[in-house]
Amino acid sequence: MNRICMFVFLCLGSFCFADEQIKNIPAIYVSPELTGLVAEYPAAVINGYIFIDNINQAERFFRPIPPDINLQKENVIIFAWNGSSVDKIDHEKDENNMHHFVLKRGKANDLYEHVKIYAINKEEEFLFHRVLE
Numbered sequence: 001m002n003r004i005c006m007f008v009f010l011c012l013g014s015f016c017f018a019d020e021q022i023k024n025i026p027a028i029y030v031s032p033e034l035t036g037l038v039a040e041y042p043a044a045v046i047n048g049y050i051f052i053d054n055i056n057q058a059e060r061f062f063r064p065i066p067p068d069i070n071l072q073k074e075n076v077i078i079f080a081w082n083g084s085s086v087d088k089i090d091h092e093k094d095e096n097n098m099h100h101f102v103l104k105r106g107k108a109n110d111l112y113e114h115v116k117i118y119a120i121n122k123e124e125e126f127l128f129h130r131v132l133e
Contacts, residue, residue, distance in 0.1 A: 022091060025117035031063040035115060038080040048128050052076040074119040085112040099126035
């Protein structure tokens with residue numbers, strides 16, 4: 001019983017404090033026919049992500065635009081890559097309100113298509129780091 005209460009508290013706590021962190025947007029908003037566009041978009045090839053800060057850009061990649069994104073207050077970052085099924089992007093926010101996203105490559109010998117979408121406040125900055133293996 002205590003484990004269940006602790007789990008519920010941890011889950012509810014993460015929702016309550018979501019405004020202080022980033023929003024993790026489900027990848028289902030990028031339709032399968034647009035996933036190739038995301039992966040091949042020139043900005044993503046150059047720097048590893050797509051940065052969306054207005055409605056016109058959002059309409060290009062999302063079908064429909066996620067309802068909990070407010071593009072007047074938030075920027076959206078889409079990471080799309082092919083890699084191991086256990087690849088992941090970690091997030092950390094430092095004392096200067098700088099968001100650090102780190103791509104960590106997995107060791108599994110398979111190929112998987114990844115799409116991760118995050119929304120951050122417009123006033124906050126971010127850096128994308130790749131961990132070289």
